[in-house]
Amino acid sequence: MSTQPTRGLGPAAAQQLLSLDYPMSLGVHDTYAGAQKVVDYLSDHEFPVEDLLIVGTDLKQLERVTGRLTRGRILLGGLLSGAWLGLLIGMIFALFDTSGFAWTSVLMTVIFGAVFGAIWAFVGYSFTGGQRDFTSVMQVVATKYEVLTEHKHAARGRDLIAQMDPMAAAQAEAARMREAATRQAPPSEGPAPTS
Template sequence: MAYEIQTAAAKYETIARFPDYAEAQAVVDTLSDREFDVSTVKIVGEGLRSEEYVTGRLTKGRAALAGLGSGAWLGLFIGILFGLFAPAFGWLSIILWSVVIGAVWGVIFGFVAHLATGGKRDFKSVRTTAADTYLVQVRAERAHEAITVLNR
């Protein structure tokens, strides 16, 4: 006979329901401010959906410019890492050259990546997950206490 550890899933009770996340977060924050053990609390989104907000048109120039920025940041990071181990007199030039080289490669990769889409994605967007309702749930053994704390 094989033995294994089995943990029972904690039972939760819903103490509040809200149409947006900010209200659910405010309840948890109130519980925390009133020194309730919030490690027994969770926020559950129901009716999940993916939303994509289009933020603008993406041209080859804008793709290259975005690549320049991200390449420069990556170059700065790499330059700092190499600069840490460089002689005291050469660290600044290492960082500057790393930023320049990173920016150039970023422009190239940004331009080519956009070109590779063949015009099928000529826009910028931000993707997010949203819910229809947000439940504030507390472990069953602490739910009554949480309601009492909120009603104070």
């Protein structure tokens, strides 16, 4: 599997790359792995996969709390990051020092960086006012993944998917028919007036 980011492209090129002419659904899946399996199956059967698009919908944000944030952890984190930065700067200065490499200057830079990092982290933490006293990791995920193709390939794609999983294809077709029926049904105007 290979994916290429669209960061280097301009907005118009990225929009063109991530769109299809008259897209039609080949199916909706609960996981990205399910959608990827369908695309892989279609690729194995020489379907023009360059005309496919996987769209994640119904986004939700997950945040996993990983621990408590205390003054001690803040100071330790600031001390360590400052020490690493001090080591980097100290090594650069020591390498280009004309009087020779001096470990004492490197050590002094590490100590200065550690103290500066601890103070900087503590001041930053003080400005939060205790509003967020925990650490966490976040991720945005989709709850559904729809495989789309250009209209000219939709029938062939559905036929191949039906060969892959006949039961899922029948359920998807029934859902498509229900959706089409609800779109075509005239809106009810309520009960007819009685005289």
